[in-house]
Amino acid sequence: MNNAAADPYAWLLALPVLLPLLGAAVTVIGSRSPTLQRVVGIVVLLAVSAIAGVLLVVSDGTGPIVAPLGGWAAPVGIALVADRLSSLLLLVSTLVTLAVLVYAIDQRIADYGRGTASTTFHPMYLMLSAGVSLAYLTGDLFTLFVAFEIMLTASYVLITRRTSAQKIRAGMTYVTVSLLSSLLFLTAIALVYAATGTVNLADLAGRVAQLPPGLATVLGLMLLLVFGIKAAMVPLHFWLPDSYPNAPGPVAALFAGLLTKVGFYAMVRTQTLLFPRDDPWTLLLVIATATMLVGALGALAQNDINRLLSFLLVSHIGFMLFGLAVFDAAAVSGAALYAAHHITVLATLFLVSGLITRRTGTVLLDRMGGLLRTAPWLAALYAIPALTLAGVPPTAGFVAKLALLQAGAAAGPWPTVVAGVVIVASLLTLYALARVWVRVFWGAPKAALPDDDPDDEVLVGTSRTPMPMFAATAGLVVVSLAIAAFAGPLTAVTGRAGVDLLDRDPYLVAVLGSGGDR
Amino acid sequence: MTAAEPERVPFEEWDRPQEGWLLSGRCRDGDDRTLLLEVATRTLFPTMLVFSLYLLLVGHYSPGGGFSGGLVAGLAFVLRYTAGGDVGLGAVVTVRPPVLIGSGLTISVLTALVPLALGAPVLSSAKLEVVLPLVGSVSTQTSLLLDVGVYVLIVGVVLDLLRSLGSGIARDMRDAGERF
Incomplete structure (x- = not known):
């Protein structure tokens, strides 16, 4: 059944990558026409969202969809593969990308008028989207590297574009760490290729099993290290709270929503497919515990709202790592659900933080106050995602966390202990977010501070916030609520995704036409 | 907070090429001139462009391709810039x-997409036999178009680098009253 080319939906698979690339090309050519850039960006991302939705429905119904590039079947050629996990994350990521783009466009229009646009923003934004799509869809280790490079190169531009020297310096931390991890990734790929002679993920699954156990462990740890840097797991997280808060609001939201989760997705994909194990992974359990606690405790010490959110982001990466560390179908599916929820809620919170900063003119919590009275809508927009992130029932965060806790408690004594840490970290998250609530929304209203950096892209301390910026943020809140409302079907999908990931055979059969025990 | 116009140069104009690198009777600052390099460039520039096209065309079966061809063409422009400075590129x-x-990216992406419309997997290529006048029968692949896209893209990237890192910096230095 290795006639994957005959898959009726295979033609859809390349479009989430090629359409944003084409959009990037068109927006570069049309860099004089802001309206064209905006329309192209939104249309492309709408189309990719629709395609991702179709891919999710089809892959959930009939199993993974495979598209061999150029007609060269795997393992010789490069294959694009969409299974339940990748389609789900692709769908959620694209919706977030779309909402953040709408927000960014309206911010630009509100601050600089309709007639101006940046020559680099739209092309780079779509380029990043293409890289993210490719990372989700590729079935090939080297193409995964290429996808990361596309994504990261675009992000280097977005984080250092039109900003102050001090922020560029913070951006350089991000660039340096990312380059280092890319270098490690390339080294790991070279080692994998030297040991096995292939970079096709499905083919690797069979060949890694034949390697000496020590060698396989080293390769597995190298890939864990590489994706650990990208996913910001403790102790490799140090770059994140230093760099994300310095990015312009929408860009920070995009990065916080997508980039670390793409790293986590790559980690899940490689570890479950190439290095399967039967028992919980003690090392990763320890790392997950450290990540949850360091992130949550770090968040408590912050006065800068964006740094606080960045630490919470790190903390909640630990929740997902916990799901992977337990290494059974229920836990991995819980982690998948958590990733989908995390992408939306973190992007929403960073967008809300952008709206708050826009109104108050500062990111420092002790300089703001009383927004509940002056901007009640903003309070609602903050409260819902904050409760979701903290995991208060009946939000999506609760559903995802419950799945993780149940899986952890069923997996043995140590996972049960770490599940206790999950609860502690959730409470700390709630405390940190409640602290933001008290500082920002309660108290006497304070006057907006003047923009301390009027030359950069983002104007703050203005009361003019156009409706579409609220609407884009509210749209993400709705997505997050929809995850809670459709928790039943979604849990079923991620449940099947978890079973598939641990079983490996559906993926292997779809790509290679034969099972894993060759 | 006023919504100030961010760009110093008018938005429509700031990235239009204004420098010219064509060697002509005019020259940039007289004492910066290197006669030997300028004369050599007159010969090398067209030769390098032809060689880059050669690399582009033979790329499918021999060493070469859109990337290396584009880089060679880009280097030709770098040479021209080094010899001619930032006066008179317009020509x-x-x-x-x-x-x-x-445009390069568009050509490449469309080349990847066209097979989909014909019912083949994305990025498929087909053999192409063309009979050209004087040359005779030429065999190539449709993926040559992808290489053409890459070639154009790379030339664009090199020119962009020259504009921003080369003549852009030179212009800034001149504005600041400095010299190389």
Whole structure:
């Protein structure tokens, strides 16, 4: 059944990558026409969202969809593969990308008028989207590297574009760490290729099993290290709270929503497919515990709202790592659900933080106050995602966390202990977010501070916030609520995704036409 | 907070090529001139462009391809810039580099997409036999178009680098009253 080319939906698979690339090309050519850039960006991302939705429905119904590039079947050629996990994350990521783009466009229009646009923003934004799509869809280790490079190169531009020297310096931390991890990734790929002679993920699954156990462990740890840097797991997280808060609001939201989760997705994909194990992974359990606690405790010490959110982001990466560390179908599916929820809620919170900063003119919590009275809508927009992130029932965060806790408690004594840490970290998250609530929304209203950096892209301390910026943020809140409302079907999908990931055979059969025990 | 116009140069104009690298009777600052390099460039520039096209065309079966061809062509422009400075490029390149980059990318992506419309997997290529006058029968692949896109893209990138890191810096230095 290795006639994957005959898959009726295979033609859809390349479009989430090629359409944003084409959009990037068109927006570069049309860099004089802001309206064209905006329309192209939104249309492309709408189309990719629709395609991702179709891919999710089809892959959930009939199993993974495979598209061999150029007609060269795997393992010789490069294959694009969409299974339940990748389609789900692709769908959620694209919706977030779309909402953040709408927000960014309206911010630009509100601050600089309709007639101006940046020559680099739209092309780079779509380029990043293409890289993210490719990372989700590729079935090939080297193409995964290429996808990361596309994504990261675009992000280097977005984080250092039109900003102050001090922020560029913070951006350089991000660039340096990312380059280092890319270098490690390339080294790991070279080692994998030297040991096995292939970079096709499905083919690797069979060949890694034949390697000496020590060698396989080293390769597995190298890939864990590489994706650990990208996913910001403790102790490799140090770059994140230093760099994300310095990015312009929408860009920070995009990065916080997508980039670390793409790293986590790559980690899940490689570890479950190439290095399967039967028992919980003690090392990763320890790392997950450290990540949850360091992130949550770090968040408590912050006065800068964006740094606080960045630490919470790190903390909640630990929740997902916990799901992977337990290494059974229920836990991995819980982690998948958590990733989908995390992408939306973190992007929403960073967008809300952008709206708050826009109104108050500062990111420092002790300089703001009383927004509940002056901007009640903003309070609602903050409260819902904050409760979701903290995991208060009946939000999506609760559903995802419950799945993780149940899986952890069923997996043995140590996972049960770490599940206790999950609860502690959730409470700390709630405390940190409640602290933001008290500082920002309660108290006497304070006057907006003047923009301390009027030359950069983002104007703050203005009361003019156009409706579409609220609407884009509210749209993400709705997505997050929809995850809670459709928790039943979604849990079923991620449940099947978890079973598939641990079983490996559906993926292997779809790509290679034969099972894993060759 | 007023919504100030962010760009110093008018938005429509800031990235239009204004420098010219064509060697002509005019020259940039007289004492910066290297006669030997300028004369050599007159010979090398067209030769390098032809060689880059050669690399582009033989790329499918021999060493070469759109990337290396584009780089050689880009180097030809770098040489021209080194010899001619930032005065008078207009006569050589009137297209804005971003347009070149975008066009190259468009050509490549469309080449990847066309097979889909014909019912083949994405990025498929087919053998192409063309009979050209004087040359005779030429065999190539449709993936040559992808290489053409890459070639244009790379030339655009090199020109963009020259504009921003080369003549852009030179202009800033001149504005600040400095010299190389």
